[in-house]
Amino acid sequence: MNSRTKNRIALIGFMGSGKSTIGKQLATLMDYKFIDIDERITKSECINIPDIFRIAGESYFRQLESTHLKHAVQEDHCIISCGGGIIESEENIKLLKETSQVVWLRCGLQTMLIRCKGSDRPLLQEENPYDWARQLLEIREGKYATTSHYRIDTDSKSITEISNELYKLILG
Numbered sequence: 001m002n003s004r005t006k007n008r009i010a011l012i013g014f015m016g017s018g019k020s021t022i023g024k025q026l027a028t029l030m031d032y033k034f035i036d037i038d039e040r041i042t043k044s045e046c047i048n049i050p051d052i053f054r055i056a057g058e059s060y061f062r063q064l065e066s067t068h069l070k071h072a073v074q075e076d077h078c079i080i081s082c083g084g085g086i087i088e089s090e091e092n093i094k095l096l097k098e099t100s101q102v103v104w105l106r107c108g109l110q111t112m113l114i115r116c117k118g119s120d121r122p123l124l125q126e127e128n129p130y131d132w133a134r135q136l137l138e139i140r141e142g143k144y145a146t147t148s149h150y151r152i153d154t155d156s157k158s159i160t161e162i163s164n165e166l167y168k169l170i171l172g
Ligand code: S3P
Pocket: 013, 014, 015, 016, 019, 038, 049, 082, 083, 084, 085, 086, 121, 122, 123
């Protein structure tokens, strides 16, 4: 990690791990710019994420995600909140590791299901979201682990507790 990388922090983790909420708080705390990849996709396509999945398919969404990540990592003094599936691409993993301090906000399956209850996230629209999410989380945990430089367990912690822990981690 070089000195330039230090002023770019990327948050990764499963749906419901709090990346956007915590990212916004941390950005305010550090006076950094907040970048949300999903939000950028929604703005540039003028359509919401469930509709992108429905109309154009997941692979199109993944292409957009990679493109917006490439742009985001060219910015300095920023916190980047990545969608939960950013680690589905080896190219994204490499880019993140090389350009940013990557923090994995880890949450368990139960926490994720509670936090995402009633959400319109396309990947949670399965008939049995519990079994499906369990399998996906199992596959992804290893990828989050190898992509990240730091890990914070978010289960049973408040947003403020997590933001403060993250702030100390980054400063240290
Ligand atoms: C996805 C997570 C979502 C969003 C899209 C795909 C995933 O973001 O990018 O629905 O593959 O896990 P959040 O992690 O912010 O929910």
